[in-house]
Amino acid sequence: MLVKDFKRDFYDVLQNQRVLVLVAFDVDALCACKILQYLFQCDQVLYTIVPVDGLQGLENAFLENAEGIKHVVLINCGAAFDIVEILQPEDHVRFYICDSHRPVDVHNFYNAVQVKLLMREDELSTIPSYDEVFRDDVSLISEDSGNESEDSETGYKRKRFDEESVLRRQERRRWNENREKVLFNYAKFTSYATSAALVMFELAWKLSKDTNNLLWLAIVGVTDQFIHFKTPREKYMEDIIALQSHVTRHNQRGSDDENIMSVNCLRISFEEELNLCLYRHWTLFESICHSMAIACKLRLWSLKGQKRLHEFLAEMGLPLNQCKQQFSAMESTMKPEVKTKMQEYMTKYGLVVQDVILPSFSLQYGYKNLMCATDYVLACTAVLESVDKSKHSTDNFLEASDILQRSSSEKFEAGLASAKLQLKSVVSQVQSFLDMHQIISAGPFLYVFVQEGTADSRFFAHPQCLIRLARFSLQAHCAVSRNKRAQSLPLVLGAPYNLEEGTSLVVGIPPLDTDDERKNFFGKAFEQASKSTSTTAKFHSFDSYIIEMKSEDKSKFFDALISILQ
């Protein structure tokens, strides 16, 4: 059931209760969780937080911690499947689901007692009506049993009844068919709604407990959704505008010069950021080479592309030696010019504003360096998906949480360093895909595999990095492909996951020409393909378009996928 009044039906209910919070492994969820933590601590609500990866992790975490718990909050997990069916909770347990995954399972939506959805109402408008998917069959059953007792009645009556029951059966079949259809249409595309962090922040705002700190978390959550290709640009802009009003509210500075900054004040400002990843902490040159939009447009993986970049930089009047040193060490007269110069000369190189500029927010704490929201997202994601084998995934979760806490700049630096490694591995993988012409069209979609034993394949055993690779590959492929259709083809990408068990991760991403929607149909397609080939493909995370499967089943699975999508 949808919660109408978050304060009354969610927050107030939890007062003086012990709450279990289950959090998915993504930056948005982490941000939302931190906001909720702050609120709980304000009101001294006792809680336990357990990070969960995947369905199995969710089940385990619930089983282990459910004792004596009446209220469970699920962040960015749980909406897409029937939570009551899966977790089999006791009757007094209530689930509060704050999840950006869509579609929401109809059982969750129509369960009025145990499941409460913390979501925006207007984003659930596509849900099928109750009568279409549920039917109180109780009356039918009772009539059926009544039927038997009437057996001794006259043949005429019985005949009439038979007619009636045939009609009823027909009607029922129709209804069932319709239900299937409605459900399929409803669940055909998976997409993302408003970020959990933003939803939580709005709750904090309603409670008048919002702070600059929480606002920053909401910003990071929203940014995470956008740069990991979850929400389309339009939705991102909408959220940014909403956030911007909060930012101005929280960061009002008087005209008094002394108020402008102090050592430990947190300042957030809206900025037309350069859409270059981590450039504040990297060299401008490297940053351009690893930024998807520009790198693909200029085809930077080729020699020609490199030349083009040199030309571009020369035209902007940025000397190479300046571009190849740390951005922070660049000549101070040049730094502020980079943005304007880029915009000035971009059209000549086929770049558009969206490639170069990203409206975003930046944060300054005291007199320290300016940090951009995307920096935080990339650093956090890299830490969450750390390839360090000695660390358990929950260690990564806590570490990422520390980064968001901003308590230690060392941890943040370390996160940035691993983010750079991740980006580098993505770019070099894309380059080898293109050099070896490994991206192949299978008719209805493109596919490519990361070979086993590739040096960086350990990076791609994590969902966000895999998606980034898929997206980068697709965009790069479209940039070089002469085939006009390339824009309208989706891509399926596989990468080795666990060599010992012989499993692979497979991700499907929608075609580029539908990028303004960012809806993914691979969830259903994978489900059907695995059903028809009876291969075991299990959901890896809470995103249905990423699955884990036996590497040996791959070809069988792909044949099925081709025939489904044709």
Place this chain on the structure above:
Amino acid sequence: MLAEKALDLIRELHRTSSGTLSPYNEDKIRQVLEEMKTLFEQNKDKAHSVAEGQTDQLSSIQLRHAGIQRNKRCLLAYLYNRLEQIRKMRWEFGSVLPPDVKYNMCEQEVQWFNQYNRLLANYMRSIGESGGLDLTQDMKPPKTLYVLVRCLLDHGEFETQDGNIILLKKNSQHYLLRSECEHLIRQGVLEHVVQ
């Protein structure tokens, strides 16, 4: 050399780091006691002859006596410093010592520890308003009623005062009453997260 063995005991104490208790060195102690006994017997003999007027023995008696005194000091210091360490451990580890520490204690030390335990418990029960006051609590002045903690290891289930069971599993985070989890923090099961 005189009193060399006794010094070994002291060196042993000097080497042990905090948090551990070396095994009670019964063997060495016996050897030291034997040395003292021999010295004493010799002195007793010689003292008789001195009393009879043989003053040339006086200096050797003095020398041996110094040895006895030294041995005594070393032995007492050995025992005393061990007791100090055990007393400190009561405050750090709580009323139940880890088995490996207990294993290294001699019987008298175990007795002493139990008595100290009882004494402390009685005292803590007698002070404070009702139900006593736990002196091992709030070693640092508390700033908040509740604290956020992270589990550093799989500790198992933990029952709170209000009867709830919480599973302390590695890397889970909990918001708990400070008084309830302080000793778990001190024992290194939980990490206190300050925000």
Place this chain on the structure above:
Amino acid sequence: MAAFSTAGESVNSYFNIDDILASQEKIPCSFNVDVAAMGYLDQSTTNVDISVGTKLELPFWLARYLYRGTRSIVSLETPKSYREGYRHILKADPNVVDLHRLGPFFYLFGGKLISFQLPDADDIASILLKTFQGRFRRIMDGSQNALHTDLTGQVSMLDEQERQLFAAGQQGLHDFQKWENRESEKLSTSVMIANHRKRKRIGVSTQPS
């Protein structure tokens, strides 16, 4: 407690491990009288007795007992590291001397020596003070301003007491930084328990299972 206190020891130091170890430091002595049946103290001979004029290095506690004014059993010499030659070195630059090698309890033992009223006792007293004054600045500097540098070289040259001072200085700095970072309110694992656990882990890993 008074029963325990003997010459040269205050009440507090009777059980003190450092004090016991410091009082083990050797002093060159020569015997003024024969000592019967104690020849085994002198390992260079097989004589049963110690004869007049025998020179032996005796630990402080024994020398203290045997040296009683003019009619004492032994007469003493200043130990080498406190003699004129070393005093000159210490006077020249106290910072370069490896006090730990010179005697890990240089100050403590020196303080005890003074109580003997040797002819150069005053000089020893003044050199102890001067040495400490000369070295203190460096100790403090090292402990307060070099939290992340490897100072094992410097620390290894410190006398036991200086080491304690150094550790106290570092601890103070550490606590101060914690306070600055608002970490002083953070509850932490007891040091003793952490040590215990560490040792246990080492024990476990070295034992073949």
